[in-house]
Amino acid sequence: MVERVRIVVNEDRCYLCGGCVGVCPTLAIELSSSSWNFYQEKCISCRICVNACPVGALTAEPLEGEE
Numbered sequence: 624m625v626e627r628v629r630i631v632v633n634e635d636r637c638y639l640c641g642g643c644v645g646v647c648p649t650l651a652i653e654l655s656s657s658s659w660n661f662y663q664e665k666c667i668s669c670r671i672c673v674n675a676c677p678v679g680a681l682t683a684e685p686l687e688g689e690e
């Protein structure tokens with residue numbers, strides 16, 4: 624089974640390019656004009672977004688024991 628993770632953004636690095644939004648298969652990330660938003664209930668912990676971010680702004684943190 625895939626380890627469940629929470630995706631966390633480093634707001635100092637993120638420049639709201641939308642790259643992570645475009646690659647997420649389940650639409651678990653949304654951008655507004657001024658903020659990056661993550662929806663845990665939609666995330667399937669694939670980590671594609673973490674690898675796709677051009678500035679390394681995303682981190683996957685284990686969700687173990689928090690559900």
Ligand code: SF4
Nearest residue numbers: 647666667669670672
């Ligand atoms: S880990 Fe996968 S499902 Fe979760 S936000 Fe990133 S791309 Fe979307």
Ligand code: SF4
Nearest residue numbers: 637640641642643676
């Ligand atoms: S890909 Fe990275 S820089 Fe672009 S919106 Fe997502 S987290 Fe921010």
